[in-house]
Amino acid sequence: MIDLLVIPLIKIVIVLTGVLITVMYMVLLERKVQAWVQVRLGPMRVGPHGVLQPIADVLKLFVKEDITPVRADKVVFTLAPIIVLVPAIIAFAVIPFGDQVSIFGKPVPLHIADLNVGLLYIVAVASIGVYGIILGGWSSNSKYPLLGGLRASAQLISYEVAVTLTFVSVILASGSLSMVDIVTAQKANGVWFAFVQPLALFIYFVGALAETNRSPFDLPEAEQELVAGFHTEYSGMRFALFFLAEYANMIVVSAVATTLFFGGWLRPFPSVAFLHFLDVVPTWIWFVVKTFLVLYLFLWIRATLPRYRYDQLMRLGWKVLIPLAIANIIVTAAVKVALSD
Amino acid sequence: MEPDVARPMFDTDELVINMGPQHPATHGVLRVVLKLDGEKVVDADVVIGYLHRGVEKLSENRDWTQIVLLTDRLDYVASAAANLAYVETVEKLLSLEVPRRARYIRTILAELQRLASHLVWLGSHAMDIGAVTVFLYCLRERELILDLFEEYCGARLTYNSMRIGGLPQDLPPNWDKKVLQFCDIQLEKLVEYETLLTHNRIWLERTKGIGVISAADAIAVGLCGPPLRGSGVVRDVRKDEPYAAYAEMEFDVPVGTNGDTYDRYLVRLEEIRQSVRIIRQALGGLPEGPVMAKVPRLIKPPAGETYHANESPKGEIGYFIASDGKSTSPYRLRVRPPSFCNLQALPQLVRGHLVADVIALIGTIDIVLGEVDR
Numbered sequence: 002m003i004d005l006l007v008i009p010l011i012k013i014v015i016v017l018t019g020v021l022i023t024v025m026y027m028v029l030l031e032r033k034v035q036a037w038v039q040v041r042l043g044p045m046r047v048g049p050h051g052v053l054q055p056i057a058d059v060l061k062l063f064v065k066e067d068i069t070p071v072r073a074d075k076v077v078f079t080l081a082p083i084i085v086l087v088p089a090i091i092a093f094a095v096i097p098f099g100d101q102v103s104i105f106g107k108p109v110p111l112h113i114a115d116l117n118v119g120l121l122y123i124v125a126v127a128s129i130g131v132y133g134i135i136l137g138g139w140s141s142n143s144k145y146p147l148l149g150g151l152r153a154s155a156q157l158i159s160y161e162v163a164v165t166l167t168f169v170s171v172i173l174a175s176g177s178l179s180m181v182d183i184v185t186a187q188k189a190n191g192v193w194f195a196f197v198q199p200l201a202l203f204i205y206f207v208g209a210l211a212e213t214n215r216s217p218f219d220l221p222e223a224e225q226e227l228v229a230g231f232h233t234e235y236s237g238m239r240f241a242l243f244f245l246a247e248y249a250n251m252i253v254v255s256a257v258a259t260t261l262f263f264g265g266w267l268r269p270f271p272s273v274a275f276l277h278f279l280d281v282v283p284t285w286i287w288f289v290v291k292t293f294l295v296l297y298l299f300l301w302i303r304a305t306l307p308r309y310r311y312d313q314l315m316r317l318g319w320k321v322l323i324p325l326a327i328a329n330i331i332v333t334a335a336v337k338v339a340l341s342d
Numbered sequence: 343m344e345p346d347v348a349r350p351m352f353d354t355d356e357l358v359i360n361m362g363p364q365h366p367a368t369h370g371v372l373r374v375v376l377k378l379d380g381e382k383v384v385d386a387d388v389v390i391g392y393l394h395r396g397v398e399k400l401s402e403n404r405d406w407t408q409i410v411l412l413t414d415r416l417d418y419v420a421s422a423a424a425n426l427a428y429v430e431t432v433e434k435l436l437s438l439e440v441p442r443r444a445r446y447i448r449t450i451l452a453e454l455q456r457l458a459s460h461l462v463w464l465g466s467h468a469m470d471i472g473a474v475t476v477f478l479y480c481l482r483e484r485e486l487i488l489d490l491f492e493e494y495c496g497a498r499l500t501y502n503s504m505r506i507g508g509l510p511q512d513l514p515p516n517w518d519k520k521v522l523q524f525c526d527i528q529l530e531k532l533v534e535y536e537t538l539l540t541h542n543r544i545w546l547e548r549t550k551g552i553g554v555i556s557a558a559d560a561i562a563v564g565l566c567g568p569p570l571r572g573s574g575v576v577r578d579v580r581k582d583e584p585y586a587a588y589a590e591m592e593f594d595v596p597v598g599t600n601g602d603t604y605d606r607y608l609v610r611l612e613e614i615r616q617s618v619r620i621i622r623q624a625l626g627g628l629p630e631g632p633v634m635a636k637v638p639r640l641i642k643p644p645a646g647e648t649y650h651a652n653e654s655p656k657g658e659i660g661y662f663i664a665s666d667g668k669s670t671s672p673y674r675l676r677v678r679p680p681s682f683c684n685l686q687a688l689p690q691l692v693r694g695h696l697v698a699d700v701i702a703l704i705g706t707i708d709i710v711l712g713e714v715d716r
Contacts, residue, residue, distance in 0.1 A: 310548055310696060
């Protein structure tokens, strides 16, 4: 009973609140990092150095009027932000935040579920989100959201292919689809997959930028072109759901990158013996630190690069990343076969 | 069953979309009606007039000195340039000799203004293409120019910094040193913008080959200023019909070769360097003397008409003024605004490009709607 229900429920509550709070503070962090790059201060008014800004933002969005355009398809219009947000959050179910810990003598693994097809689950769940974006753009019954929705669907689908292909090469290297097994394989290997599969990491990262609609691939919501893209007609809390989903997705892809390529909860150089003193740090802290470093890259890139154009983006996806990913799979498979002989 | 041959296979209606006036990239007061085939622009129609204030008609009821204030509000990003062109036109009408020191200071002010205007252009152009950081870096340096202007004439945007016959006042003490300091900072920071953009692959892909206009077409459509020079036409009023102290300055007129957005970008960046060069020369050779000629209190130019043009940051700004010789205000004042002439090229530039390029192209011709609508 305790093992089956209580512990998972507690874990779910902790992860859910953790994710939502992280999302809120990601927004602040993004604004702060942008500001520092751009020689500004960023939010400074709410609390010392603006640390309470996320709370003010959420309160504001809660009390804002929630407008549904007269000519919008009301049911779909309401459903769309939910379809975007829910997959982004349930993807956290299979992410291993740390190694097994024992609480009151009871071994507790630091993940909600260890599916034997965890990676497949992530791919499946992540691809649901795009429906929300298309439906949101379509149901607004307005021109700019429609264009934004179309762009988003084309972009997400084409980059998902490249990202999924990089997963294949990681699976080849680890021999498992389970997220926990992928981390333990990196421990057994003695080296992170970032060094075994650098090309896959690169393709994954570029694809992840595109999949989360982040600069330089933030075309679906390019404000200078399409006003606000697919969520132009959204306001209040429904807009906030899209916003939360974008950041939740960023955290998901960063967490997946950490798990697949940066050794998940493992300390740096897991096989080097004289670094054993690093084991004092709890494993989940390593995970959080690595995830935030990846997230920081997202923010850094946004502050640096201009935006791609729609056709250039598609060309990059189909003509560069996907062939590279396929070549990477073939090379990985060949090396694996050669080594096993 | 016979296939219905008259019906096309797909619904191929063009989508008509209003870009502006309520659109984040059209400066609030420009409307472009786009006809789209997918994301491709089939045709574009520019609708203007949202910022029309009737400056030309107003001028007929103001006296000659008051009109300087109106010219501030034309190109509000470069009001000193608009001031200068107007007062020089009136001086031409009056056949007035302006003291040499005043002409030098005018040159310095006009070039500082060019820097400020180009910085705003570079920032907003880069921001339209998605590089937000460049915008804030540019405004950081523009802030210094605004400070310099504030010290000189008290205003930060609408300067009213010229008078018919000279200047309202001499330079404040130590101002020249501050300007020279600023010149050093500007050249240093220019490298920073270039690091972010000039060799950036995404920037190159977004600007190279976009909105190409040949030299002949550019002349035919009446382009002026940097967009014209970007197409390779060597035409700069400062060189061709020198005014203020430009005849005594040494500077190059940068021109592009391909006439695309990237060339126009390079031309403007080089103009920033040349402006700094002119400012340094003018400050180095600043003559002593008065800054105001002897001008009667009530200005009444003799009957006649004249046209005089300057090179404003946006292009050739000209004033046609007719005086009837009796009244204390012009009989007719007509502004030739460079932004208006350049905006005419927009439909030609955007045809066949994508929606995203429209934004880049509105940016590349550097319009200020205050000047377009007057």
